[in-house]
Amino acid sequence: MELGVPDIIKWFELANEKIQHHKDYLTALDRPIGDGDHGINMARGYQEAVNKIMAKSYTEPSEVLKDASMALLAKVGGASGPLYGTAFLKMSVAVKGHEVLSLATLAKGVEAGLTGLKQRGKSDVGEKTLVDVWNPVVEYITGEEFRSDGLIEIIREALESSKDTMATKGRAAYFKEKSIGHIDPGSASSFYIFEALAEVMKEKE
Numbered sequence: 001m002e003l004g005v006p007d008i009i010k011w012f013e014l015a016n017e018k019i020q021h022h023k024d025y026l027t028a029l030d031r032p033i034g035d036g037d038h039g040i041n042m043a044r045g046y047q048e049a050v051n052k053i054m055a056k057s058y059t060e061p062s063e064v065l066k067d068a069s070m071a072l073l074a075k076v077g078g079a080s081g082p083l084y085g086t087a088f089l090k091m092s093v094a095v096k097g098h099e100v101l102s103l104a105t106l107a108k109g110v111e112a113g114l115t116g117l118k119q120r121g122k123s124d125v126g127e128k129t130l131v132d133v134w135n136p137v138v139e140y141i142t143g144e145e146f147r148s149d150g151l152i153e154i155i156r157e158a159l160e161s162s163k164d165t166m167a168t169k170g171r172a173a174y175f176k177e178k179s180i181g182h183i184d185p186g187s188a189s190s191f192y193i194f195e196a197l198a199e200v201m202k203e204k205e
């Protein structure tokens with residue numbers, strides 16, 4: 001399995017389609033435990049990222065990831081803009097110099113993204129944030145056997161279990177115990193992002 005520039009662009013296009021399609025759902029998730037803007041933020045940022053990367057030509061995936069990260073940083077806003085911006089920027093740096101990404105290189109990239117996310121958000125696993133989706137993705141993708149269907153199962157489980165945790169970071173943390181029973185909006189947007197990646201990878205299996 002190797003992902004080149006067109007595959008990484010496809011990843012952002014597919015993720016954008018999903019985010020646009022589920023924009024109202026993401027916003028609805030952010031209403032009971034936030035300020036009801038997550039879908040709006042993500043739809044605006046992902047559309048900008050796609051517009052930007054579609055209009056340019058690239059020699060390696062790292063450059064696509066860098067441009068996308070800058071667009072997300074500039075346009076998503078809220079808490080998640082700097083978080084996603086940082087994650088994709090760290091991913092870009094980690095995969096620099098590779099014209100195509102092997103599974104191992106991609107895994108390094110996603111791992112660097114997770115590290116950036118945790119640093120930027122001063123957050124860790126179990127705080128009801130998108131870290132709870134990125135972390136199992138890193139564990140799975142760096143593991144022994146990879147199947148794109150397996151990746152989808154992992155993120156679906158992670159998303160569902162975000163319901164059971166209490167938020168200790170971000171706006172949702174103000175709701176304390178009342179945050180339990182609600183899906184984390186950031187985990188849901190990360191679900192669509194990795195579902196899109198799994199679909200791009202499936203075509204290569």
Ligand SMILES: Nc1ncnc2c1ncn2[C@@H]1O[C@H](COP(=O)(O)OP(=O)(O)OP(=O)(O)O)[C@@H](O)[C@H]1O
Pocket residue numbers: 030034035037038041042077078079080081083117120121122123128129130131169170171184185186187
């Ligand atoms: N410190 C953090 N670390 C990691 N993820 C976080 C953190 N704070 C928030 N998040 C994630 O961001 C999501 C909320 O993103 P959103 O775009 O709605 O920003 P916001 O909270 O409305 O930002 P703001 O309050 O600054 O406007 C949460 O669902 C959570 O997954």
Ligand SMILES: [Mg+2]
Pocket residue numbers: 030034035036037038078171
């Ligand atoms: Mg919000």
